[in-house]
Amino acid sequence: MRAEAQALKGHLDVLLLATLNDGPQHGYAIKEALRDGSGGRFDLPTGTVYPALHRLERAGLISGSWSVVDGRRRRTYQLTAEGHKKLAGERANWREFAAAITTLLEPGPWPTAT
Amino acid sequence: MRAEAQALKGHLDVLLLATLNDGPQHGYAIKEALRDGSGGRFDLPTGTVYPALHRLERAGLISGSWSVVDGRRRRTYQLTAEGHKKLAGERANWREFAAAITTLLEPGPWPTAT
DNA sequence: ACCCATAGCTAGGATTACTACCTATCCATT
DNA sequence: AATGGATAGGTAGTAATCCTAGCTATGGGT
Numbered sequence: 001m002r003a004e005a006q007a008l009k010g011h012l013d014v015l016l017l018a019t020l021n022d023g024p025q026h027g028y029a030i031k032e033a034l035r036d037g038s039g040g041r042f043d044l045p046t047g048t049v050y051p052a053l054h055r056l057e058r059a060g061l062i063s064g065s066w067s068v069v070d071g072r073r074r075r076t077y078q079l080t081a082e083g084h085k086k087l088a089g090e091r092a093n094w095r096e097f098a099a100a101i102t103t104l105l106e107p108g109p110w111p112t113a114t
Numbered sequence: 115m116r117a118e119a120q121a122l123k124g125h126l127d128v129l130l131l132a133t134l135n136d137g138p139q140h141g142y143a144i145k146e147a148l149r150d151g152s153g154g155r156f157d158l159p160t161g162t163v164y165p166a167l168h169r170l171e172r173a174g175l176i177s178g179s180w181s182v183v184d185g186r187r188r189r190t191y192q193l194t195a196e197g198h199k200k201l202a203g204e205r206a207n208w209r210e211f212a213a214a215i216t217t218l219l220e221p222g223p224w225p226t227a228t
Numbered sequence: 229a230c231c232c233a234t235a236g237c238t239a240g241g242a243t244t245a246c247t248a249c250c251t252a253t254c255c256a257t258t
Numbered sequence: 259a260a261t262g263g264a265t266a267g268g269t270a271g272t273a274a275t276c277c278t279a280g281c282t283a284t285g286g287g288t
Contacts, residue, residue, distance in 0.1 A: 001273060005245050006124025007211055009275085012245075018219050028266050038214045048245055050268065055244090071253055072266055091219055097121055098212045100152045105132050105205055115242060119276050123244080126276075142235050162276055164237065169275090185284055186235055 008042070012052055013061075014090040015042070017083055020062060024078035027053055053077060061086050122156070126166050127175075128208060129156070131193065131201040134176060138192035141167055167191060175200050 019030050019037075027049055035043045053075075056062045061083035064075045079087065133139060133147045141163055149157040167189075170176045175197035178189045193201065 001246050004211075006274060007207075009123035009244055010120025011215060015215070015218055021221065026266075034218065037218050041210070041214045042218075045246065045248095046267080047247065047249090047269085050266095052245085054268095070265090073252090074266065093121075094215065094219060096155070097118075098216065100155045101125060101129070101208065102212065104129055104148065104151050104156075105208060107135065115277050120243065123275055140235075159277065160236075161238080161278070161280095164235095166276085168237095184234090187283090188235070 004041070011094070012044075012048070013056060014087065014094060016049075016052060016056060017061065017079065017087040017090065020077055020079050020083070021087055024076050026074040026076045028074075030077075056083070118155070125208070126158075126162070127170060128201065128204040130163075130166060130170060131175065131197055131204065134191055134193050134197070135201055138190050140188040140190045142188075144191075170197070 015034055016030060019025060019033050022033075025033065027046075030053070031044055031046065031049045053062065053064070057064055057077070060080060062077045063080050064077045067074050067076060129148055130144060133144050133151075136147075139147065141160075144167070145158055145160065145163045167176065167178070171178055171191070174194060176191045177194050178191045181188050181190060
């Protein structure tokens with residue numbers, strides 16, 4: 001596994017939802033958006049992206065529809081109303097989570113008040 | 115599983131190492147330090163903490179020794195030299211990881227320069 | 229006498245990202 | 259014409275790790 005794999009767990013869904021918040025996209029484009037938007041850090045294999053999208057669709061957070069562009073079939077996804085709500089919640093959740101970790105990671109101990 | 119469970123995956127080790135950076139501690143005290151230091155957010159079950167400490171010890175990042183305090187046996191852990199190095203690397207890694215996620219989560223799309 | 233906090237432990241379950249593999253079209257290079 | 263890469267989709271099975279649920283044991287409070 002990639003080293004980043006475990007770190008990403010539980011945070012991939014928000015990233016996918018956030019990407020779709022910029023407008024409907026198909027899976028491959030989402031994968032590229034994450035890669036480019038992260039400076040290459042999140043260059044996820046398709047075996048990660050597609051199953052995750054299926055999961056989000058099953059959960060009713062995104063909805064997909066087939067189309068054909070340049071002879072290639074595409075499945076374009078967009079956020080549902082639920083997906084928008086979920087995204088808002090998860091964004092807030094991330095901020096709190098990140099703040100908590102960052103605080104704990106600050107070098108300590110702090111000087112005890114006397 | 116707790117909802118936070120997946121989010122924490124891959125980040126627990128840094129938290130444990132960072133806690134031990136404040137001085138040697140035993141498992142139960144580490145658990146409490148994480149709970150209190152996170153405002154209750156990371157109130158981890160012992161079934162999470164102890165196996166993680168064993169993992170870190172096997173990896174040579176911390177070293178433990180038994181002692182008895184008030185009739186209760188304790189296993190006190192401290193960072194090894196490798197553990198200190200690992201902590202420094204993981205701290206830097208967290209900053210980059212968090213920055214990448216936060217950037218991707220910012221509402222977009224940004225206005226395209228013309 | 230009982231329960232809770234403290235202190236440690238483990239087996240098995242649940243979740244999720246990854247590896248490795250597959251199909252197919254279009255385009256550029258050989 | 260043929261080959262390979264980029265695009266676009268997919269799946270089955272593996273690895274990693276956090277949690278649940280259970281256990282032993284001591285000390286202090288009600």
